[in-house]
Amino acid sequence: MDRNIVYIKDTGILQPDRTKDVYAAFLNGLRDRGMQDSVMAVRVADIGAYNQGVVIKVLPDTTYYNVKDADINRIVDSIKEGKAVQGLAARKEPKQLRIVLRNCGVVDPDNIDDYLARDGYQALKKVLFDLKTPEKTIDEIKKSGLRGRGGAGYPTWMKWNFAKQMVSDQKYVICNGDEGDPGAYMDRSVLEGDPYSVVEGMMIAGFSVGATMGYFYIRAEYPLAVDRVQNAIDRCYERGLLGKNILGSNFNFGLEIRLGAGAFVCGEETALIASIEGRRGTPHPRPPYPSVKGLWEKPTVINNVETLANVPYIILKGGDVFARVGTATSKGTKVFALTGKIKNSGLVEVPMGTTIREIVFDVGGGIFNNKAIKAIQTGGPSGGVIPKDFLNTPVDYENLQKLGSIMGSGGMIVMDEDDCMVDIARFYQRFCFEESCGKCSPCRIGTAQMLNTLSKIAEGMGELSDLDNLRRISQAMQKAALCGLGQTAPNPVVSTLRYYQDEYEVHIINKKCPSKKCRNLLSYKIIPEKCKRCSVCMMNCEAKAITGNKDDGYVINMDKCVRCGKCFEVCKFKAVSKE
Amino acid sequence: MSKITKEELDSMAKQPKKEDKDWIKVGMSSCGIAAGAEEVFKTLTEEVKKRNIKVAIKKCGCAGMCSVEPLVEVNVEGMPQVTYGKVNKDVAIQILDDHIHSHRLVNDHIYDIQAKKPNG
Ligand SMILES: Cc1cc2nc3c(=O)[nH]c(=O)nc-3n(C[C@H](O)[C@H](O)[C@H](O)COP(=O)(O)O)c2cc1C
Ligand code: SF4
Ligand code: SF4
Ligand code: SF4
Numbered sequence: 069m070d071r072n073i074v075y076i077k078d079t080g081i082l083q084p085d086r087t088k089d090v091y092a093a094f095l096n097g098l099r100d101r102g103m104q105d106s107v108m109a110v111r112v113a114d115i116g117a118y119n120q121g122v123v124i125k126v127l128p129d130t131t132y133y134n135v136k137d138a139d140i141n142r143i144v145d146s147i148k149e150g151k152a153v154q155g156l157a158a159r160k161e162p163k164q165l166r167i168v169l170r171n172c173g174v175v176d177p178d179n180i181d182d183y184l185a186r187d188g189y190q191a192l193k194k195v196l197f198d199l200k201t202p203e204k205t206i207d208e209i210k211k212s213g214l215r216g217r218g219g220a221g222y223p224t225w226m227k228w229n230f231a232k233q234m235v236s237d238q239k240y241v242i243c244n245g246d247e248g249d250p251g252a253y254m255d256r257s258v259l260e261g262d263p264y265s266v267v268e269g270m271m272i273a274g275f276s277v278g279a280t281m282g283y284f285y286i287r288a289e290y291p292l293a294v295d296r297v298q299n300a301i302d303r304c305y306e307r308g309l310l311g312k313n314i315l316g317s318n319f320n321f322g323l324e325i326r327l328g329a330g331a332f333v334c335g336e337e338t339a340l341i342a343s344i345e346g347r348r349g350t351p352h353p354r355p356p357y358p359s360v361k362g363l364w365e366k367p368t369v370i371n372n373v374e375t376l377a378n379v380p381y382i383i384l385k386g387g388d389v390f391a392r393v394g395t396a397t398s399k400g401t402k403v404f405a406l407t408g409k410i411k412n413s414g415l416v417e418v419p420m421g422t423t424i425r426e427i428v429f430d431v432g433g434g435i436f437n438n439k440a441i442k443a444i445q446t447g448g449p450s451g452g453v454i455p456k457d458f459l460n461t462p463v464d465y466e467n468l469q470k471l472g473s474i475m476g477s478g479g480m481i482v483m484d485e486d487d488c489m490v491d492i493a494r495f496y497q498r499f500c501f502e503e504s505c506g507k508c509s510p511c512r513i514g515t516a517q518m519l520n521t522l523s524k525i526a527e528g529m530g531e532l533s534d535l536d537n538l539r540r541i542s543q544a545m546q547k548a549a550l551c552g553l554g555q556t557a558p559n560p561v562v563s564t565l566r567y568y569q570d571e572y573e574v575h576i577i578n579k580k581c582p583s584k585k586c587r588n589l590l591s592y593k594i595i596p597e598k599c600k601r602c603s604v605c606m607m608n609c610e611a612k613a614i615t616g617n618k619d620d621g622y623v624i625n626m627d628k629c630v631r632c633g634k635c636f637e638v639c640k641f642k643a644v645s646k647e
Numbered sequence: 648m649s650k651i652t653k654e655e656l657d658s659m660a661k662q663p664k665k666e667d668k669d670w671i672k673v674g675m676s677s678c679g680i681a682a683g684a685e686e687v688f689k690t691l692t693e694e695v696k697k698r699n700i701k702v703a704i705k706k707c708g709c710a711g712m713c714s715v716e717p718l719v720e721v722n723v724e725g726m727p728q729v730t731y732g733k734v735n736k737d738v739a740i741q742i743l744d745d746h747i748h749s750h751r752l753v754n755d756h757i758y759d760i761q762a763k764k765p766n767g
């Protein structure tokens with residue numbers, strides 16, 4: 069006989085973990101009723117609910133939140149009776165929905181038969197034999213409302229349709245697997261975990277626009293992704309899914325990989341195309357757009373990895389089924405790489421329209437160390453910060469843009485009260501400064517000026533006029549930069565200024581960093597009343613900034629101090645203050 | 648390798664999907680490998696052979712829970728499908744001893760669980 073299974077986990081974060089005690093009490097309850105052989109109770113490490121006190125889940129679908137000790141026996145009894153305790157049981161609401169990641173963690177990425185067993189190439193077959201024409205295929209994508217997941221959110225069907233309408237002896241599709249934003253690794257995970265879906269998406273894109281050749285552009289820092297995509301391509305050639313007369317139709321299509329050298333700007337489509345052509349990876353002005361004049365001057369569709377991974381699902385299930393998920397303007401799901409001060413960092417996929425709060429707290433488990441959330445950053449160096457007041461915003465392209473950030477490719481960095489907004493702006497500005505290709509002066513000079521100004525402020529030499537300067541340079545770059553890198557590089561600065569101008573001002577006027585992050589603005593002091601005169605701080609100060617002795621006590625000489633923070637860390641008595 | 652035909656795909660679409668009966672999957676994406684998934688994979692493969700247990704050891708990609716890698720998912724007859732996290736060599740052996748041999752779940756390493764529906 070199958071045993072009933074029960075999971076137990078204390079999900080509270082404010083008190084010590086009581087999972088073991090509740091588990092013991094539960095086992096006693098089972099034993100008292102002679103049920104120990106028919107019910108298997110388990111302590112789990114994660115139950116998918118957070119900050120709900122003790123959670124008990126009776127499989128398949130009954131969940132109890134905030135279970136009190138007195139409830140335990142009632143729950144045990146209810147298992148015997150085979151029904152849930154009325155009034156105590158909660159409905160189960162899964163927050164994640166896996167469309168892009170449908171096969172990730174399920175199939176062996178190197179095994180084509182695994183993929184075939186999960187409806188692999190059924191969408192391709194449908195396109196070739198049921199829909200039969202590019203028009204009908206593109207129509208299905210149009211119905212789905214799919215928009216590009218690489219950043220800008222351009223409607224995928226429109227891009228395909230432009231390329232389809234072009235008359236040309238040769239057309240191409242490109243999969244953009246460059247993924248250069250710090251904090252983002254969604255595309256890498258999809259390429260590593262489910263390469264065949266992306267390959268199938270490429271074939272369908274190829275058929276739709278009339279291309280016979282496609283390229284995967286993958287950064288060389290992703291060797292495992294490269295290996296797995298190469299293996300997928302090889303197997304597809306072997307099995308006749310790539311090459312000539314695919315599945316006996318008259319569709320011919322080939323795929324190859326090109327490696328990117330890992331410059332952020334090479335993710336920009338015109339630079340990426342130049343790079344594949346063997347030229348220097350620098351952008352050039354659009355229009356003409358790649359769908360008109362792309363790779364080797366031929367019409368080219370360029371799509372992001374995640375965009376393409378959605379395609380087989382849409383074709384197979386129908387565009388209207390896909391369009392049922394999401395918001396009015398943004399359909400389907402979005403994969404986010406949740407990182408920063410979050411308890412369960414990782415890859416999550418949620419329907420568009422899920423609120424930021426749900427993503428951070430229900431899916432991600434909230435902030436670690438019980439700190440208060442301050443903001444979340446989306447869109448990487450092209451995006452911005454969203455303060456905690458807007459946590460209830462449903463994520464979609466428009467909403468994030470309204471808040472001064474962007475969806476971007478899906479990095480989501482959670483920040484707490486220890487994160488300094490000037491420092492964050494400086495971090496992204498430095499990234500853009502270093503990654504600027506230097507071709508146009510608004511970006512080459514603008515990023516440098518912005519970085520200098522931000523550094524000046526962080527080092528306590530800022531003036532109030534610097535804030536106006538930052539805004540002016542931002543506007544110039546947004547208007548005049550040649551490519552998206554320079555046009556969006558000011559975004560983190562603009563958005564932190566928009567929401568946290570007071571924090572900038574404290575840096576400038578009071579020469580203090582409220583989050584105690586900007587090193588040059590910190591000063592260290594020994595609090596005599598707390599100091600036990602153990603001399604540990606002095607021994608650890610490499611700058612020899614601490615003087616004194618056991619009788620007179622110790623003092624820090626701030627002229628010599630290099631603000632390494634070592635004394636603050638080593639003092640066991642919290643006698644060193646950091647301000 | 649034989650070419651796949653349209654007819655084969657047709658019949659695959661019609662057939663109810665059959666999965667291997669008993670399997671263990673190890674997440675082997677970059678993050679998993681960085682956390683030590685290769686050793687776990689090796690341990691499982693060797694131990695299963697040594698003990699002559701009939702269970703397929705497979706690899707798979709990222710399941711999304713990067714903070715608790717290495718991840719190991721186990722599906723054997725008579726037990727729910729369980730994702731174990733923070734699995735090292737010792738926990739891997741514990742999974743074979745407890746979960747597979749004694750039909751007892753390995754407490755405190757469970758990160759996700761799916762009740763099995765009858766007939767998959
Ligand atoms: C500086 C810069 C970097 C970019 N990096 C990427 C990237 O890593 N991956 C990506 O898919 N798109 C990136 N893009 C966007 C691409 O240029 C392009 O819009 C996208 O690949 C189109 O695919 P989609 O319509 O499917 O989103 C970047 C754009 C800019 C301006
Ligand atoms: S905006 Fe920056 S990255 Fe883009 S072309 Fe100009 S200098 Fe190069
Ligand atoms: S380590 Fe702390 S207690 Fe010891 S001398 Fe320094 S300040 Fe005083
Ligand atoms: S912060 Fe570093 S340099 Fe300054 S007093 Fe402490 S240990 Fe010495």
Ligand code: FES
Pocket residue numbers: 257414415674676677678679708709710711712713714716
């Ligand atoms: S990328 Fe591996 S579990 Fe996340």
